[in-house]
Amino acid sequence: xxxxxxxxxxxxxxxxxxxxxNCDYTNSMFDYFLWYKKYPAEGPTFLISISSIxxxxxxxxxxxxxxxxxxxxxLHIVPSQPGDSAxxxxxxxxHNSGGSNYKLTFGKGTLLTxxx
Amino acid sequence: EAGVTQxxxxxxxxxxxxxxxxxxxxxxxxxxxWYRRVMGKEIKFLLHFVKESKQDExxxxxxxxxxxxxxxxxxxxxxxxxxxxxxxxxxxxSSPDGAGLVWEQYFGPGTRLTVT
Numbered sequence: 001x002x003x004x005x006x007x008x009x010x011x012x013x014x015x016x017x018x019x020x021x022n023c024d025y026t027n028s029m030f031d032y033f034l035w036y037k038k039y040p041a042e043g044p045t046f047l048i049s050i051s052s053i054x055x056x057x058x059x060x061x062x063x064x065x066x067x068x069x070x071x072x073x074x075l076h077i078v079p080s081q082p083g084d085s086a087x088x089x090x091x092x093x094x095h096n097s098g099g100s101n102y103k104l105t106f107g108k109g110t111l112l113t114x115x116x
Numbered sequence: 117e118a119g120v121t122q123x124x125x126x127x128x129x130x131x132x133x134x135x136x137x138x139x140x141x142x143x144x145x146x147x148x149x150w151y152r153r154v155m156g157k158e159i160k161f162l163l164h165f166v167k168e169s170k171q172d173e174x175x176x177x178x179x180x181x182x183x184x185x186x187x188x189x190x191x192x193x194x195x196x197x198x199x200x201x202x203x204x205x206x207x208x209x210s211s212p213d214g215a216g217l218v219w220e221q222y223f224g225p226g227t228r229l230t231v232t
Contacts, residue, residue, distance in 0.1 A: 043223035
């Protein structure tokens with residue numbers, strides 16, 4: 001039962017254009033969402049996050065949008081650069097009955113390729 | 117500030133052997149996590165330490181896996197005896213005290229474990 005879903009395994013965009021990566025979740029107890037970027041042979045690198053009390057968070061070229069009613073979030077990268085080519089993981093943190101409230105639940109990732 | 121480090125970067129062992137993975141978190145981070153990614157699937161939570169105490173080990177696959185964090189600094193994850201399905205990339209992550217509402221986790225580069 002996958003609670004965080006990234007339905008697009010890959011995405012290809014042209015340099016300078018906007019990249020939009022999508023993520024859906026099923027667990028309404030998730031209250032904090034994060035995006036990580038991962039290059040081959042490296043660990044995931046934190047990119048940007050958003051609390052469930054907000055609907056938008058912006059950091060430079062990166063903006064995350066959260067639609068709680070639709071249980072959907074998206075990451076916008078504009079303008080896209082070739083160095084942005086990587087796997088992007090959506091992750092969620094939530095209150096769990098028992099256990100840790102800190103653990104992250106990840107999606108399977110989307111491979112973004114930005115073509116020069 | 118030094119990041120999360122993991123050792124070894126790669127390990128190839130035969131089925132039935134024992135392997136011990138090590139993680140050194142960012143200095144001062146009380147929270148330490150282990151995750152695993154198998155065959156390009158999602159990154160899955162294994163367990164969470166707060167200092168030297170196990171807060172949540174609900175993701176540990178079975179009793180062949182043993183994690184320790186003596187002294188609340190570095191952590192080890194032992195697999196004994198290893199099985200073929202244990203192959204994957206094991207990530208360690210750390211985060212500071214969540215009282216400041218810092219939920220981002222910082223990941224190490226991972227240990228790629230191959231069981232043959």
